[in-house]
Amino acid sequence: MGWIKRRKTKTIYVGNVPIGSEHPIVVQSMTNTFTEDVETTVAQIKELEKVGCEVVRVAVPSVRAAEALKEIKKRISIPLIADIHFDHKLALLSIENGADCIRINPGNIGESWKVKEIISLAKERGISIRIGVNSGSIPKEILAKYGKPSPEALAETALNYAKFFEDNDFTNIKFSLKGSEVKSTVIANKIFAEKTDYPIHIGITEAGTLISGTVKSAVGVGILLYEGIGDTVRISLSTSPKEEVKIAYKILSALELKKRGVEVISCPTCGRCMVDVETIAKEVEKRLEHIEKPLKVAVMGCAVNGPGEARFADVGIAGAGDYFILFVKGKVIEKLSEEAALERLVEEIEKTARK
Numbered sequence: 001m002g003w004i005k006r007r008k009t010k011t012i013y014v015g016n017v018p019i020g021s022e023h024p025i026v027v028q029s030m031t032n033t034f035t036e037d038v039e040t041t042v043a044q045i046k047e048l049e050k051v052g053c054e055v056v057r058v059a060v061p062s063v064r065a066a067e068a069l070k071e072i073k074k075r076i077s078i079p080l081i082a083d084i085h086f087d088h089k090l091a092l093l094s095i096e097n098g099a100d101c102i103r104i105n106p107g108n109i110g111e112s113w114k115v116k117e118i119i120s121l122a123k124e125r126g127i128s129i130r131i132g133v134n135s136g137s138i139p140k141e142i143l144a145k146y147g148k149p150s151p152e153a154l155a156e157t158a159l160n161y162a163k164f165f166e167d168n169d170f171t172n173i174k175f176s177l178k179g180s181e182v183k184s185t186v187i188a189n190k191i192f193a194e195k196t197d198y199p200i201h202i203g204i205t206e207a208g209t210l211i212s213g214t215v216k217s218a219v220g221v222g223i224l225l226y227e228g229i230g231d232t233v234r235i236s237l238s239t240s241p242k243e244e245v246k247i248a249y250k251i252l253s254a255l256e257l258k259k260r261g262v263e264v265i266s267c268p269t270c271g272r273c274m275v276d277v278e279t280i281a282k283e284v285e286k287r288l289e290h291i292e293k294p295l296k297v298a299v300m301g302c303a304v305n306g307p308g309e310a311r312f313a314d315v316g317i318a319g320a321g322d323y324f325i326l327f328v329k330g331k332v333i334e335k336l337s338e339e340a341a342l343e344r345l346v347e348e349i350e351k352t353a354r355k
Contacts, residue, residue: 004255007228009199012128012172014055015079015100019174019199019231025258026232027248029241030057035065042075044241049077051289052260053245057081057103066093073098088114095121103130106161107137119170128172130201133158135179151187158192174198178205182220189229199231206236213237214247225255259294262349265313266299275319277301280342287346293353315348317341
């Protein structure tokens, strides 16, 4: 940890979670349930909690959804953000029902007095606001100035919103400037980051399905994090929210910014491999996703990629012909049949996790 210097930002709170450069980067996700279905929404949030989600956002498109927040809030352990579009009354109702933070795009809320009402109640209740800016809701005058929803247009829109909130004596805010393209998202965030010290929530919006969206997100989010930009992160994918959280941690771990759980390093296999590396590696990830302690686990196909290359792994196995050897911190412990390798590896990992 420490090879990346994070941009200095002020600290705000979402519930009891601090967000800013003096604190670890926060991993977020968003439910894809109907929020008014309390049972299903709570169940999904609890699943997200298990894989390390630290803050969760829910859609609030109706009065019923806003009213459901009160019960949802009682039954979860992480802060709750209400995602509001178009109707400022839903923001007010969400605050009254216990939301820890409101996410709004002032550009689609309407008249400034409506935004001021949200600010007033948020100030009264002591909660933060996330201001989201995207290419679909840039004010007409800024769009006319730049001719298109360029990165400069996104950044100027966000800076104007910052001034509006400051003029209304409210600075308990964080920002997100997101696009579905890596280039525009990165440039917009860099412009904004150079001119403010507000925390920034990063991600590539509408990134896509599991594989393509992960690649695009890893590139965009990775660039921003390397530049020191980003205090919270969400990986937006057309898949289970649990996958968003797991991928966020993998990106943060790769950059040595935050580690959680078992990291499996496995060889790509080749003609020397006589054991089923792929199946074992996948099964290890699946069976040990409940472990929170950061551990590096190696699943290697042959002696070439065994204890030598994976000597820094906490625990690992390496193929040696048609069997495996088990090693801990590079030291060979025992010889295992392929049939016994998985269970013995899992046993040793869980033992190490308890230490």
